[in-house]
Amino acid sequence: MNPSADLNAPHASTNPLLATEGLPAFDAIRPEHVTPGIDALLAAADAALEAAVSEATPADYDALSRVLSVATERLGRAWGAVSHLKSVADTAELRAAYNENLPKVTEFYTRQGADERLYAKYKAIAASPAAATLNPARQKALAHWLRDFVLSGAELQGEAKARYAQIQEELARLSQQFSEHVLDATDGFSLLVGAERLAGVPADVLSATKVDDPVDGGHKLTLHMPVYLPVMQYADDRALRQQLYTAYATRACEAGPAERDNTPLIAEILRLRQEEAALLGHANYAEVSLVPKMARDPAEVQHFLRDLAQRARPYAERDLAELRDFAAQELGLTDLQAWDVPYASEKLKEARYAFSDQTIKQYFTEPTVLAGLFRIIETLFEVRIVPDRAPVWHESVRFYRIERPAPLGSDAAPQLVAQFYLDPYARPGKRPGAWMDDVRSRWLRPDSGTLQTPVAHLVCNFSAPVDGKPALLTHDEVQTLFHEFGHGLHHMLTQVAELGVSGISGVEWDAVELPSQFMENFCWEWEVLQHMTAHVDSGEALPRALFDKMIAAKNFQSGLMTLRQVEFALFDMRLHAEPGAEANVQQVIDAVRREVAVLIPPAFNRFQHSFSHIFAGGYAAGYYSYKWAEVLSADAWSAFEEEGVLNPATGRRYRTEILEAGSARDAIDNFTAFRGRAPSIDALLRHQGMAG
Ligand code: ZN
Numbered sequence: 001m002n003p004s005a006d007l008n009a010p011h012a013s014t015n016p017l018l019a020t021e022g023l024p025a026f027d028a029i030r031p032e033h034v035t036p037g038i039d040a041l042l043a044a045a046d047a048a049l050e051a052a053v054s055e056a057t058p059a060d061y062d063a064l065s066r067v068l069s070v071a072t073e074r075l076g077r078a079w080g081a082v083s084h085l086k087s088v089a090d091t092a093e094l095r096a097a098y099n100e101n102l103p104k105v106t107e108f109y110t111r112q113g114a115d116e117r118l119y120a121k122y123k124a125i126a127a128s129p130a131a132a133t134l135n136p137a138r139q140k141a142l143a144h145w146l147r148d149f150v151l152s153g154a155e156l157q158g159e160a161k162a163r164y165a166q167i168q169e170e171l172a173r174l175s176q177q178f179s180e181h182v183l184d185a186t187d188g189f190s191l192l193v194g195a196e197r198l199a200g201v202p203a204d205v206l207s208a209t210k211v212d213d214p215v216d217g218g219h220k221l222t223l224h225m226p227v228y229l230p231v232m233q234y235a236d237d238r239a240l241r242q243q244l245y246t247a248y249a250t251r252a253c254e255a256g257p258a259e260r261d262n263t264p265l266i267a268e269i270l271r272l273r274q275e276e277a278a279l280l281g282h283a284n285y286a287e288v289s290l291v292p293k294m295a296r297d298p299a300e301v302q303h304f305l306r307d308l309a310q311r312a313r314p315y316a317e318r319d320l321a322e323l324r325d326f327a328a329q330e331l332g333l334t335d336l337q338a339w340d341v342p343y344a345s346e347k348l349k350e351a352r353y354a355f356s357d358q359t360i361k362q363y364f365t366e367p368t369v370l371a372g373l374f375r376i377i378e379t380l381f382e383v384r385i386v387p388d389r390a391p392v393w394h395e396s397v398r399f400y401r402i403e404r405p406a407p408l409g410s411d412a413a414p415q416l417v418a419q420f421y422l423d424p425y426a427r428p429g430k431r432p433g434a435w436m437d438d439v440r441s442r443w444l445r446p447d448s449g450t451l452q453t454p455v456a457h458l459v460c461n462f463s464a465p466v467d468g469k470p471a472l473l474t475h476d477e478v479q480t481l482f483h484e485f486g487h488g489l490h491h492m493l494t495q496v497a498e499l500g501v502s503g504i505s506g507v508e509w510d511a512v513e514l515p516s517q518f519m520e521n522f523c524w525e526w527e528v529l530q531h532m533t534a535h536v537d538s539g540e541a542l543p544r545a546l547f548d549k550m551i552a553a554k555n556f557q558s559g560l561m562t563l564r565q566v567e568f569a570l571f572d573m574r575l576h577a578e579p580g581a582e583a584n585v586q587q588v589i590d591a592v593r594r595e596v597a598v599l600i601p602p603a604f605n606r607f608q609h610s611f612s613h614i615f616a617g618g619y620a621a622g623y624y625s626y627k628w629a630e631v632l633s634a635d636a637w638s639a640f641e642e643e644g645v646l647n648p649a650t651g652r653r654y655r656t657e658i659l660e661a662g663s664a665r666d667a668i669d670n671f672t673a674f675r676g677r678a679p680s681i682d683a684l685l686r687h688q689g690m691a692g
Helices: 003-007 010-014 031-053 061-088 092-113 116-127 129-133 136-151 158-187 203-209 225-234 238-249 263-279 285-290 298-331 338-352 357-361 366-381 475-492 514-524 526-532 544-554 558-577 585-596 625-643 648-659 667-675 682-687
Strands: 190-193 219-222 384-387 398-404 415-425 435-440 455-462
Touching: 031 061, 031 092, 031 116, 061 092, 061 116, 061 435, 061 455, 116 129, 116 136, 158 263, 190 238, 203 219, 203 225, 219 225, 225 238, 225 338, 238 338, 263 285, 263 558, 263 585, 285 298, 285 558, 298 338, 298 558, 298 585, 298 625, 338 544, 357 475, 357 544, 366 384, 366 475, 366 526, 366 648, 415 475, 435 475, 455 475, 475 514, 475 648, 514 526, 514 544, 514 625, 514 648, 526 544, 558 585, 558 625, 625 648, 625 667, 625 682, 648 667
Parallel strands: 415 455
Antiparallel strands: 190 219, 384 398, 398 415, 435 455
């Protein structure tokens, strides 16, 4: 079958996934379109890959882009639309179509990423005299491709290559097993208790755990977060908390059934990662993990974490002393144990900062919050956000365009910068959580020569409005909205026009949360909140006294929480930076705790056996990224604190140096260009009440 002929066949026009232009027809894509559409686009991408690596395509950036990027971008956009619908408007039919096609799509991208002929083509482009004349964005995109090929073993030969492939397969299998063990161990525990043991536990948890069985009756407790956490926080029964804590902290370890003990998996995963690193010519796996990241080497990360630990330690000690005093005096707990910490903390927090999320929520009506958010964006980034029209997947979804007005005095039309969908409310068939996703990226298209403007999805799960009143957002939800808009602005305001380095594409993993966490800061500014709140009944702005309480509560136990994150991050980094650590995992975590923790868990605690982030997720030698990005966002924010939180000049500098730059320039250079110096941890400590 000739795939390009197939794409142009008459039936193609009836399959919305095969549309070449415009926005996705979200109202018209049906499950039955998925397989024929994706098959045709995969066949076209396959043919493009073959054409790209053939003699007929010269070692020239433009030529390769025209042949390969055009086809793979089209596949990516269509598959993105299908995945999006599965996330926001799931049905059994759509899920089946998605699951049927996912392996084929994954297989194509994996194969492309390992195609040695393609790697040779990229190398030939890099070696050609024309390479030096490529613009900086293209040079960066090319460098990223070459780097990723090297990291996936493209330079390896013979036995080493075969072994590398074997290691990848083994690691994928072991990671999968690791997370299955955690899941099985979590699911495998339940405890039936009578209501008399649940004194203190909130009513919604009581009704959610109630067993309908007329014989046994009572409540079924599990280790799932929505049950485990409130029980640990609120149950007055200390023995019950101890029992639940012990079960939670020993999941998937040697204390349980051997068939779901993660001990051998941890050792084997670490050993294989070390072997992979050696094959790639690195001293340890942490080095491999850091190649595409902003942090330079394991030593820099460890220095950063230890510095943070040292600075946070006095505050953590103060937090703990305060908690111990309170627990002893007010709760009669004179020997504070691990299973008392969440309980005593919650009681202390209530005593200190009594206010309810419900009270605060009345001030954050959705229209006021959105208007406030849009005003900030318009003021700082010199754009306008206006309602626009596009096919959507649900009636509550809105669509907007971001425009840059013509300069004052000019009568030119505003320039289209980007567009976005906003899907605010929870509903059946929609995945929980909040996220930003790209619909398409900014790209000077090599096929048409036109500039493709970026489009984004912004998805939240707020409670929909009821009784004709506007939707009310908790303060957490307001921060989530701002966070996701931060990612969205990074994607949409980019001025880079090269696929792979425009917007959020290719941005270093440990820097990608800078723009998102940055936006959250606005939600803690009195100057902003006065204008972003209006009580749902009275219309009155948030009272200052309530705001002050929120600020005080924000930094509750920030010292303890910082040290806890540092403990996990340093453990992760040391495990992956010290070959042989797989034989001493418990000793490594014990040593890390002795060094940085003030709260040492009991000896039976096996936290590492369910540390899925690093053993079954993408965070190996990368857990530090959370704190790293917080430092960047807090330090970027401090420029606004110094120059005015709504200062348009600062906004313009932030926009041009960070938001517009994509990954066409290294994150450290973007940051330095904006801030005029290297990042410093001072602002983060100050924002979290750990300064002075
Ligand atoms: Zn984020």
